[in-house]
Amino acid sequence: MKGMVIVGGGHAAAQNAASLRQQGYTGHITLFSEEHYIPYQRPPLSKEYLADQQSLDRLYLRPERFYEERDIDLRLGVRVSEINTKTNNILTTTGDVLAYEKLLIATGSRARLLRVPGDQLSGIHYLRQLDDVNNIKKELRDSSKICIVGGGYVGLEVASVLISAGHQVTIIESESRILKRVTTPKMSSLFHTLHTAKGAKIYTEAVVQGFLGSKRVEYLNCGDLTIPTDMVIIGIGIIPNIEVAKKAGITCDNGIIVDDRCQTSDPNIFAAGDNTNHPNTILNRRLRLESVPNAMEQARVAAANMLGQDKKYASLPWFWSNQYDLKLQMMGFSADGDSQAIRGDIETKKFVVFYLNEDKLVAVDAINSPAEFMIGKKLYGKAVNHTDLSNTNFDLGSLLK
Amino acid sequence: MPKIKFIEHNGIEHIIDAINGDSIMQSAINNLVPGIDADCGGECSCATCHVIVDSIWIDKVGIPSNTEDSMLALNPDREPNSRLSCQIEISDKLDGVVVNLPEFQY
Known part of the structure; x- marks a missing residue:
């Protein structure tokens, strides 16, 4: 029997499943997540969870029993490899085929990788998923000197947690100022001063050339500058996960193209979250946002429209960050x-x-x-x-x- | 398990079993109580988990912190007993608490 299929396991995916039930849908809901965890909150990963101020239980968006009680079938650790828009089926990497009535693509985004010599050494981390943070936390006790590559919000939030925990932190930014992509020189300067006053070393216009070490990273090299380090955390942006949509012939251009109802170029397929290129009628332009409130709202809008309603997305983009x-x-x-x-x-x-x-x-x-x-x-x-x-x-x- | 009664703006009631240590917001989310969005996940950043505590319970629930108070300050639906439900921790002393939901979250 056909039902609703959700591809992805983040904020948008979990909210969509909840909204479908909240709006009275009683058919099958199947959610496929590549990760082995039930859907969890991502913002605390670089904040409270990293700082050991939030338990795993409190990181989950909803407890496991929620999905059992509401008959939401969570297929964890399973990737959807193909969507067949002619037969309305999905195919998973484990070989399962499942028919859908409507499909939501909420595949989010992944960390942009830094490809330089030495990038395979141990002790070099990204911070995007729960496993990433768990791996970082395991190594923190034995790491006093930590280099953070990328002076964006994730990098700076991590810096504030690690400095507060007593680590020596160096921030490497390739642009002329930290937060350049997202804010004004005045705000960049404020955060630069703040982090420096707390003890961080910040290098701007510093481009990482490579990592050195025998097995584990020991030095980070930026041309003239070589910095000894026990661990590296890289936060240089994200790439929207659009591959499965693209392969299915769904129109993509810097994200999956959706309309203000979160519908893609295929009428049975919707998308929500970081992976969408969507129209914002308030700002009067198309946006691709890296934002939890956007993911949640798009998921609610998509759920209504998957159920045959006509709900339009109209929200102001907003963001938050906590540092010190x-x-x-x-x-x-x-x-x-x-x-x-x-x-x-x-x-x-x-x-x-x-x-x-x-x-x-x-x-x-x-x-x-x-x-x-x-x-x-x-x-x-x-x-x-x-x-x-x-x-x-x-x-x-x-x-x- | 303490019980919480949510009353929607249209009068529909939801009585749920909550867990000590959870927030009222989390209990609403876990039980699909409509009308609480909680976009920020309990960071006291978004003010989309506004509830109006029944007046006989307000002494036990307590008053908002300065941050919470300023988040609520300009809410057109604000009432004297308004709180952000992510900032109310459930314990046995709140067993039976009654909270009203506003028509909209802002």
């Missing part, structure tokens, strides 16, 4: 702004940068300022006054009325 005692919440894209208004004092580590484009609010970076962040989310696209935004005596809430 800083809680960073971001909405929109700061690059969209042509001017900024800063509210609060950067020195006190409690401030907000509002980004405006022709006086309309387009993005917010809020540091330890959750209330201002929430207001910013509601003010997106609205005309606001620079002076009001930067005046801490001005009640931002009044702008919502």
Whole structure:
């Protein structure tokens, strides 16, 4: 008997299964995950879970019994190798064939690999999956000097955990500043200063040429610079997992192309999460996001549409990161702004940068300022006054009325 | 197992068995209680797990922290007993707690 088939085992996959049941679907739901774990939360991997502040049980999105009670068939450690869009079947690497009524591709993304001499030495890790973090944690006790390749959010979150745990951390960034791809020079500079003050060494415009060591990594080489290291953690971005979709003839271009109903070029196939290139009607352009809130919302939208409803995706992109005692919440894209208004004092580590484009609010970076962040989310696209935004005596809430 | 009663905005009730140490948000998620999105997974970052605690329970549940309070501050559905359910840990003393769900999460 045909049912719903979900390819992938992350946030979008798990939410889609839950949403299908929540919306009353009583047929078969089968979820295929390459990983051997029931669906878990990814954000804590570089934060609380790495810091040993969160148990494995608490990492799971839902307990195992949830899937049993709701009759959601989890096929763990199984990869879907082919989708046949003519017969509406999937084929797994274990040789199973399963028919689908509707299919969700929620294959997420994988770590971009750094291909340099010595990259096969032990002690070189990526951080994307639970197994990656478990392997890192096993080696942490014997690693005092740690090099992090890539000064993006994952790298910096890992740096903050490891420095707080007493390790010597060096961050290697190939660009002219950390966080260059995602934020403004001002914010990059703030995080650079923060990490340096905590004891991290940061090298920018440093391109890793190779790793040296007999069996285990001992040195990282960046041309003129050779850094002794006990462990390397690489976080240089992700690649969307679109191969199975592409092979099935589904239209892909920097992700799986979906419409605002999360439907792909095949009407029976939907996609959700990091792997989608989707239209955002609020920002008026197509996006491919690396974001949990986006994965969850797309999964809900896809579930409704898989059940024959007509639900449209319309959400503002937002992100968060925790480093040391800083809680960073971001909405929109700061690059969209042509001017900024800063509210609060950067020195006190409690401030907000509002980004405006022709006086309309387009993005917010809020540091330890959750209330201002929430207001910013509601003010997106609205005309606001620079002076009001930067005046801490001005009640931002009044702008919502 | 402490019991939690969720009351949806439309009056539909869900009584669930919760586990000590879980948050009310997690209990809702684990039991498919509609109306709690919990996008951030309990980081107190998204404010999509808003509940309004029944007034006879609010003393036992307690008041929000500063961060939580500011996340709630501008919610148009906020009421005096509003809380983010990811920040409420379940224990035996909350057995029977009643929480109301707002019409929308923001």
